[in-house]
Amino acid sequence: MVLHRAPLLLFAVGLVTCSRPDRSAVxxxxxxxxxxxxxxxxxxxxxxxVLNGPSDREFxxxxxxxxxxxxxxxxxxxxxxxxxxAARALYGTADRKSxxxxxxxxxxxxxxxxxxxxxxxxxNRVAMGPGIEPPRFRWVPYADALIFPxxxxxxxxxxxxxxxxxxxxxxxxxxxxxxxxxTTPPATLGDYLARIVTPTLERHKQGGALAEKFEAAYLRSxxxxxxxxxxxxxxxxxxxxxKAPGEAEYKPLQDFLFRYIAAECGRLGMAVHLHTNAGAxxxxxxxxxxxxxxxxxLNDPDLRKARFVMLHGGWPFTREITALLQKPxxxxxxxxQDLLLPPATLAATIREWLEFVPEKVLFGTDAYPYSDQLGWxxxxxxxxxxxxxxxxxxxxxxxxxxxxxxxxxxxxxxxxLRDSARKLYGL
Numbered sequence: 001m002v003l004h005r006a007p008l009l010l011f012a013v014g015l016v017t018c019s020r021p022d023r024s025a026v027x028x029x030x031x032x033x034x035x036x037x038x039x040x041x042x043x044x045x046x047x048x049x050v051l052n053g054p055s056d057r058e059f060x061x062x063x064x065x066x067x068x069x070x071x072x073x074x075x076x077x078x079x080x081x082x083x084x085x086a087a088r089a090l091y092g093t094a095d096r097k098s099x100x101x102x103x104x105x106x107x108x109x110x111x112x113x114x115x116x117x118x119x120x121x122x123x124n125r126v127a128m129g130p131g132i133e134p135p136r137f138r139w140v141p142y143a144d145a146l147i148f149p150x151x152x153x154x155x156x157x158x159x160x161x162x163x164x165x166x167x168x169x170x171x172x173x174x175x176x177x178x179x180x181x182x183t184t185p186p187a188t189l190g191d192y193l194a195r196i197v198t199p200t201l202e203r204h205k206q207g208g209a210l211a212e213k214f215e216a217a218y219l220r221s222x223x224x225x226x227x228x229x230x231x232x233x234x235x236x237x238x239x240x241x242x243k244a245p246g247e248a249e250y251k252p253l254q255d256f257l258f259r260y261i262a263a264e265c266g267r268l269g270m271a272v273h274l275h276t277n278a279g280a281x282x283x284x285x286x287x288x289x290x291x292x293x294x295x296x297x298l299n300d301p302d303l304r305k306a307r308f309v310m311l312h313g314g315w316p317f318t319r320e321i322t323a324l325l326q327k328p329x330x331x332x333x334x335x336x337q338d339l340l341l342p343p344a345t346l347a348a349t350i351r352e353w354l355e356f357v358p359e360k361v362l363f364g365t366d367a368y369p370y371s372d373q374l375g376w377x378x379x380x381x382x383x384x385x386x387x388x389x390x391x392x393x394x395x396x397x398x399x400x401x402x403x404x405x406x407x408x409x410x411x412x413x414x415x416x417l418r419d420s421a422r423k424l425y426g427l
Contacts, residue, residue, distance in 0.1 A: 033413065
């Protein structure tokens with residue numbers, strides 16, 4: 001009897017399977033509305049067009065193109081279909097890209113934004129310049145160099161990637177010192193804060209910065225503990241201009257400086273951006289980038305005026321980061337995930353965020369010059385397309401399950417792609 005019933009059971013299972021709705025199906029009217037929204041890109045690294053002279057290297061304080069080999073995600077590999085399709089969509093042919101750059105020159109970056117449906121792009125750069133300027137590009141400079149004022153040679157010795165990164169941070173800190181009229185850090189922590197840290201942040205604000213960016217996850221853990229100022233002053237006084245401190249000895253000073261900068265950003269009306277997902281390179285400490293390590297920062301009463309934006313949505317810790325959205329000063333974007341993940345995969349995560357605290361979720365691309373074939377233009381195009389598709393899938397599923405109406409879905413789409421960023425940055 002069991003043998004005779006087996007085919008019937010398999011047939012019944014087949015009927016149930018065939019009748020299941022397609023969880024990646026998109027409501028066409030909603031998709032059309034989403035396509036028309038001119039987005040605010042919360043995080044990207046646009047590159048200036050330089051027709052004569054050295055190429056632009058200020059698109060990142062820590063460029064990731066000189067790292068030891070690692071197993072790259074599929075979309076970052078040579079001749080990846082997504083990159084080739086993006087190039088065809090943008091230029092038609094690869095040769096046309098070079099022609100457009102020459103023809104449009106400083107107007108080229110804005111042309112790229114128009115092609116990928118972005119109204120305003122937050123440009124995460126060391127400095128702005130011709131072609132990458134307001135109102136279409138808004139500045140987000142770097143603050144990491146300010147939290148490493150001592151001899152960093154012991155930190156740099158951990159691996160080749162950190163050796164390269166700390167050399168770059170030392171260069172940027174020297175630039176900030178020069179801007180303040182100094183060649184070496186002051187002898188006391190109080191003078192360092194008053195003459196270097198605060199003036200640097202104020203110059204950034206005066207230069208149009210909307211936020212300060214920390215790439216700290218490439219350099220250390222995101223566990224920034226609360227440290228008494230007196231303890232930080234002792235570490236600074238004992239080590240400034242002397243031999244390099246060890247990691248454990250140095251960390252409390254870094255922690256103090258991070259929280260000081262965050263508080264200053266709150267005072268100045270700038271947000272704090274943090275890299276919170278798995279990063280480039282074979283040595284990246286993924287566990288150290290877990291956004292839960294920021295919980296004590298988000299819970300600090302002295303930092304409630306600061307607004308923290310966790311870039312890249314914390315992947316692979318997307319469930320953990322969801323819980324942090326309850327903090328009144330916590331936000332996230334899904335930049336980079338929309339470059340590396342398929343729409344349906346990303347849609348499940350976006351839906352969970354939108355079902356929890358929807359007004360804290362921001363669109364972003366992480367457009368970046370990974371290679372000649374996958375420039376900031378192509379990576380931005382891939383991410384913008386995937387980001388919209390994933391959002392459409394998530395909202396369509398919520399409509400299909402009776403959680404929201406079509407009007408609410410459109411409202412949420414506008415919040416994610418544009419309105420929440422406008423409110424956050426006062427645009």
